[in-house]
Amino acid sequence: LISLQSKARSQPSAILFDIDGTLIHTGGSGMRALGEAIRNLLGFDFSDTEILPDGKTDPVIVRELFQHKALEPARWPEIEARIWEEYPKLLASELQAHETNPSVRHELLPGVQELLDLLHINQAKLGLITGNLESTARLKLERFGLNSYFPFGAFASDADDRNHLGPIALARFKVLHPELDHPELASCSWIVGDTPRDIHCARACGARVVAVASGNYSLTDLQSHSPDVCLPDLSETERILSILLS
DSSP states (O other): OOOOTTSOOSSOOEEEEOOBTTTEEETTHHHHHHHHHHHHHHSOOSTTOOOOOTTOOHHHHHHHHHHHTTOOGGGHHHHHHHHHHHHHHHHHHHHHHTTTOTTSOEEEOTTHHHHHHHHHHTTOEEEEEOSSOHHHHHHHHHHTTOGGGOSEEEOTTTOSSGGGHHHHHHHHHHHHOGGGOOTTHHHHOEEEESSHHHHHHHHHHTOEEEEESSSSSOHHHHHTTOOSEEESSSOOHHHHHHHHTO
């Protein structure tokens, strides 16, 4: 195993990972379960729309559907509350149903397990920054045994605007590690994600960003948004470890 424990770090840092398309693929389980929750309540889903979830928070995705269907805005809060109650239950069933189905792509993405293990060995402070609700984020990570790596994070259940999640995650980092609080925490921290929205989220809070083309965006697509680092995936373990611990 590679260890950089002796590497001097000039400032404390948090390393915040997106989930879908960055760490794992769940074969569209999230959107299927979310669509089912909405269909059970309203009788329609995403099937006749071109709504793309990539990098959006779940509330934004749902509200785009409401707008597409011309649902009266005054009804949104009540309906959303019911959706968020049902969605985690349906996702748990969806993940279980497709766990052994070879036609559904459920996988840990290349390099992820080794990278997380090595970051843990090097005592890196890992968190999440995701468009999932916290409940559904934890369900997805539980499927792959990853929850223990991420004791904190920021989720769509905290804010519907992804660009507001960075400060929330960093505030939670400071609560967990008050001894590491530092004025330059944001600029020394990293966000790792697979969409342009992850890049913009990092810029919004002043963090550095590693973009990976393991989701639905190509290297060229991601590079056009000027991330600090852009890679095909997380499989170049030594290189990524050196970057994230710098």
